[in-house]
Amino acid sequence: MEDIITLDYGSGGKKTSQLIENLLLPRLLNEELEKLSDGAILDGSDKLVFSTDSFVVKPYFFPGGDIGKLAVCGTVNDICMCGGVPKYLSLGLIIEEGLPLKHLEKIISSISEAAKECSVTVSTGDTKVVERGFGDGIYVNTSGIGFLKYPWLSNKNIRDGDAVIVTGNIGEHGTAVMLARDGLLSSDSIVSDCAPLIDLAAKICEYGHSVRVMRDPTRGGIATTLNEFVNGSPFSIEINEDAVPISPSVKSACDILGIDPLYCANEGRILFIAAENEAQSLIDALRKHKDGRDCAMIGHVTSRFPGKVTVKTPFGGTRIVQKLSGAQLPRIC
């Protein structure tokens, strides 16, 4: 480890894992945290799902959303991915002195709209203001509580031959934010996929135990999430690159920006693993939903390279895809 924190530590990839595994976990050791899931399942008369996320996206307004919408969807989606139905949110604002009130109003309005769409209540909040030069306009933390509805979801359910499915085109959030940040290209054609995943998750979970595990592939993209699915397991995942849904404009933008779309952040997609025999039925059902139109099966679980993710290229080759290393896209969420 270096002796200071670098941007790589916030990438959501290898360095972030190292930080968590070497520094955080040994000190905060407990069963829930060790699962390294998007949220924790808590005991009580009701089984609760508890999740937190801080949002530092730059710029805080981007095509398809803003930090407010993102902060609601991000935490709501994490709860959904753990099998929960989100219900309550907390809202922590760290505002930099000088933020225009009009911007704050717009962000809070986005939070309000997104919360309504998700049927969650912002139940408690906190506002801090830091001096000019010690923030970046606004950082937002949301924590969320949901009630556990689909308790079986886990990496441990994955079986040889299972299908790997993604609910839509990849890389739209990451490229939309990058283009908005750099002002390099007119970005009107690329809009963040930022959206609540409550409905899609419920549709998927109707298939019961045929659905093994799901995640929303945010920081680090689908490559990182796929690795998390099989990390330390006896299975590998084989992706067919040709089958991965991606819009032509995102593909071009990634080429120009030098980004691999497999590592590019998504904020409105579910990546999940399901029994092969239900895969087509699932895809047909999801394609009827407005956020699932481009749903596709992108690969399979095998036992060929335990713990690894491989990609079959259009030219017939196979390459190993690792977790994101380094900070490809900092401040993306």
Added chain:
Amino acid sequence: MEDIITLDYGSGGKKTSQLIENLLLPRLLNEELEKLSDGAILDGSDKLVFSTDSFVVKPYFFPGGDIGKLAVCGTVNDICMCGGVPKYLSLGLIIEEGLPLKHLEKIISSISEAAKECSVTVSTGDTKVVERGFGDGIYVNTSGIGFLKYPWLSNKNIRDGDAVIVTGNIGEHGTAVMLARDGLLSSDSIVSDCAPLIDLAAKICEYGHSVRVMRDPTRGGIATTLNEFVNGSPFSIEINEDAVPISPSVKSACDILGIDPLYCANEGRILFIAAENEAQSLIDALRKHKDGRDCAMIGHVTSRFPGKVTVKTPFGGTRIVQKLSGAQLPRIC
């Protein structure tokens, strides 16, 4: 309202209230948020208490604690003040590129120790890294879930003649942080009162409905919290300045810094209102606790100046004490 956010908005006083009442509440309207309590009471098979706080204290190490200990105690205490027994915490880190890993290790160790002391589990977390120049070392958000144990606590229980009690010397956190920040004075004699309030709160609540309401007077100090107790109510609070416990060194430091200790932040004190006939017994019980040694009755509820807080000065005068206006002590928690 000005058209940008100024530091005053983060003071915990009047401007913060304005921001919440004029900008946040109208957009996020719901019953729980409107109570403007330290946390929300949520429905479910168990009644839950949910609270959130972001910590931006500068410097992040100070005599008597650090941002890690503060982040655990702050949220734990908010849950206690709402009548809950804290159980689970989330941990959101926003780290500035360049933070020495040793500092992060120390902060996480403090979090771990404080969590153990409070019997709470850090169940879920998130880490973001922002570029150098867009943070201040580290900001920490904690959100907490507790189970409601003392459900009656509310401003609405306050009655004419009730006693106003504070569990210890005031102003120690605020002055300790200010002195550590400016390096003006040797601050060894002033140590933050930062501490979990679980035990003290439980002791107080043993007195049942004789205890009307309690709060930890953090940002804005006891003056602001006292105003929150009677704001919009038919009662007033009359404080006897001579009776307010304060150490000689904090008194001197406040004189030198030009701060009124009534507005100075505390992080390990409970300010509460109780039936007059139980006041002495409560004070005797609390003084036996290590964090309650300096517990004192500082005033009474009257109906003389509805909605106001007044202070009787040692010279026999009476002045009205308002909520903090302006940003006396930014970045104190």
